[in-house]
Each structure stands twice: as C-alpha cells, then as structure tokens.
Amino acid sequence: xxxxxxxxxxxxxxxxxxxxxxxxxxxxxxxxxxxxxxxxxxxxxxxxxxxxxxxxxxxxxxxxxxxxxxxxxxxxxxxxxxxxxxxxxxxxxxxxxxxxxxxxxxxxxxxxxxxxxxxxxxxxxxxxxxxxxxxxxxxxxxxxxxxxxxxxxxxxxxxxxxxxxxxxxxxxxxxxxxxxxxxxxxxxxxxxxxxxxxxxxxxxxxxxxxxxxxxxxxxxxxxxxxxxxxxxxxxxxxxxxxxxxxxxxxxxxxxxxxxxxxxxxxxxxxxxxxxxxxxxxxxxxxxxxxxxxxxxxxxxxxxxxxxxxxxxxxxxxxxxxxxxxxxxxxxxxxxxxxxxxxxxxxxxxxxxxxxxxxxxxxxxxxxxxxxxxxxxxxxxxxxxxxxxxxxxxxxxxxxxxxxxxx
Numbered sequence: 528x529x530x531x532x533x534x535x536x537x538x539x540x541x542x543x544x545x546x547x548x549x550x551x552x553x554x555x556x557x558x559x560x561x562x563x564x565x566x567x568x569x570x571x572x573x574x575x576x577x578x579x580x581x582x583x584x585x586x587x588x589x590x591x592x593x594x595x596x597x598x599x600x601x602x603x604x605x606x607x608x609x610x611x612x613x614x615x616x617x618x619x620x621x622x623x624x625x626x627x628x629x630x631x632x633x634x635x636x637x638x639x640x641x642x643x644x645x646x647x648x649x650x651x652x653x654x655x656x657x658x659x660x661x662x663x664x665x666x667x668x669x670x671x672x673x674x675x676x677x678x679x680x681x682x683x684x685x686x687x688x689x690x691x692x693x694x695x696x697x698x699x700x701x702x703x704x705x706x707x708x709x710x711x712x713x714x715x716x717x718x719x720x721x722x723x724x725x726x727x728x729x730x731x732x733x734x735x736x737x738x739x740x741x742x743x744x745x746x747x748x749x750x751x752x753x754x755x756x757x758x759x760x761x762x763x764x765x766x767x768x769x770x771x772x773x774x775x776x777x778x779x780x781x782x783x784x785x786x787x788x789x790x791x792x793x794x795x796x797x798x799x800x801x802x803x804x805x806x807x808x809x810x811x812x813x814x815x816x817x818x819x820x821x822x823x824x825x826x827x828x829x830x831x832x833x834x835x836x837x838x839x840x841x842x843x844x845x846x847x848x849x850x851x852x853x854x855x856x857x858x859x860x861x862x863x864x865x866x867x868x869x870x871x872x873x874x875x876x877x878x879x880x881x882x883x884x885x886x887x888x889x890x891x892x893x894x895x896x897x898x899x900x901x902x903x904x905x906x907x908x909x910x911x912x913x914x915x916x917x918x919x920x921x922x923x924x925x926x927x928x929x930x931x932x933x
Contacts, residue, residue: 531558555581557660562634562642565589569662575922583666587643594633594641598666598685600695606666607685612643620668620685658682680896697727698800701749711804712747713817727800732818736779745822746772746784746814753807754783756795765794772814783815885911886918893920 568586610618771794
C-alpha cells in the first residue's frame, strides 16, 4: 500500500479480507496509519549494519485511566517511559506535541482498549510530507521526516545517556562519562567480542573469604560512582567506615560497601554481582571486594616481620647497586622526556569536548543538513560565542567512529 503497509489478502470467496499485514507486526519502524495497540512493540535492530533483533524494545503500558510508552532493555528491564498521555502529548516527550507536519494521537475505542497513532498533516494543499518513527539500535525513539533533498532527516530524539537507567554493561561493568563500558578494577571482560560488553566482567582472581592472616580479601575504592541503593542492604548500626568494612568482610556474599557520613551515618552493603555501576559527579566512593592477591604490596606488620630476610651488602656492593639504580633512572627519564616531546609535537593537546546537548542546541536540533559521508551526516551550527561550526553525527558504524577520532 502507499502507506507502507504490506498486506496479504485472503482467497476464494473472501478474497478482499486482510489475512496478514505488516502494520500488525512492526519491527523497528512506526509509520503513519499504523495503530500501536497494547501488546504490540517496536524492537531495535542489533546494529545499523545488522537487522537482527536487538536488545531494546518499546510498547504501550496501560493502567486504569492511564497509558504511556515504556522502553525496555533486555526484555525485562524498563529504563525510560514517555510519561502519561496528557491528551495532547507524552509528558516526558514534549516534542510529540504539535510538530506541524507530524504529530501523535491517542484513540480510545473503549475504557480498556486504546491505541496510539502517528499522523501527518499537509503543509499546504499540494505538499504532503512523509514521516516515520524509528526505534534505534541504541534504544532511542527518533522522529524522521522526508526532506526536499530526497533524504530522511531526524526531527527529534528521546536521547538519553546509555548509562542512565539500565544495566547495559553487565555484572561488574562500569559505564563511564563517554557512555562506554569498562570493567571495575580487578575484573576483565567476560566476552570482548560482544557489543557493549553486555555479558559483563569476571574476576581476575577468585575471592578467598578467609580469616587467615595475609589471605583476607581487601577492598578497592572506586570514587564518584553511582550504584543503585535499591539493591543495597542498610546497616544503620555501623557508625564508622571501618565498622561498615568489617560487616561486609565478615559476610562472604558481600561484594561491596559504601559509608555515608551523615546524621545518622549510613552503611550500605551490596550482595552478589554488582550491576549498573556508572561514573557520576553525584556519586560516592564504592568499595569493591577483591581477592587478597590483588593487593600484592599490602601486607600486615606481622607478615612483614615473618618474611623479612636479612640482607648484608658490602660498601663496594652498595655503591655498585646505587650507581646502577641511578644510571637506569637517568636513562628512563631521558626516554620519557623524548617520548613526551614527540607526542607534544604530533598531537594537539587543546581539543575541546562538547556535550550532546551543546551540539544539539548549536545545530538547532540538527536542522541544517550540509551533506553526508560514509559514516554519518554533517550539520551546520553556531556555538554560543557565535563561532560557526560543522557537526558530524556518526550513524552506527564502529569503524566510522575510529576513523572519525583519527
């Protein structure tokens, strides 16, 4: 059909009845005229190059007298909702109201049966604009419309940080300020070949959970971290950080603790695998439990005395050792200085970073398209100080990201 709906008609006496239609079985795209009923959902692609089913989905959620669109990660973890339908737009997606050419509507067939519809309006009596909603491989809802230069252009997006709400980095994965996954210190990726490291990280060395001197597990401090307090157990009877540490250490299932100096002090313990850690300016110090072997240079006073070996050096031998040490230190210093000088000559060190929000404002929400390349589109923009800029937005290719940074 001209609407984009792929229809299969019946046969025999009922050859005009619809036997199957693509609008009832959407993938990642929502076209005008397609009704989004409860139970239906859009599912992201695995990547821009792989149309297989991805890990994000969005569908209608209904409660008595209320309805909203809910985005879900990995089939079970809600990470964003559109907010309730106000009668004109979704509370958390104000862009869905009055887009002049493209807007959303809610049709209530009965109190328990409603659907959302994407509609378009003509700019004038002769011009009709095509529009579509895309649920991207990154779990964003994006509105596109057809441009005069015969290409799709994004009008708005429900962009949110990949680290915001869902556990995309897996167990013991840490989401940093660049929306990239790394592992907590003492851990290594379980499967480096998987995108976003969704399988998480594993310990480099197993925990000992032993009270034997020198083999007791330790804790590595991770500063400025956010970790869901909903999954923590609060121990209000612990009034000091040392007491909180001991409470965690004495329980083999405790994997991390945090202590807040407040009134009263709050001791939080986490049990089992850690999920959803991310770097945050509003975070706190999280102490992650590691095996004693992860701290090779930390030993007790008793252990130092037990393992200390008397070493006797003659004055000649002492002089030789000192001379060798100074020579090695000088050579190392000279090499580092030459390497640093080479790097400074080859790499500019004053590159400014911009947030996604700053670039979106500078380009008026990526309004003026200047053209496109192999891995994305270029948009005209103006910074706050009136400096004209060209902003390239990458579109899904990992190789493109590497070339762009190069």
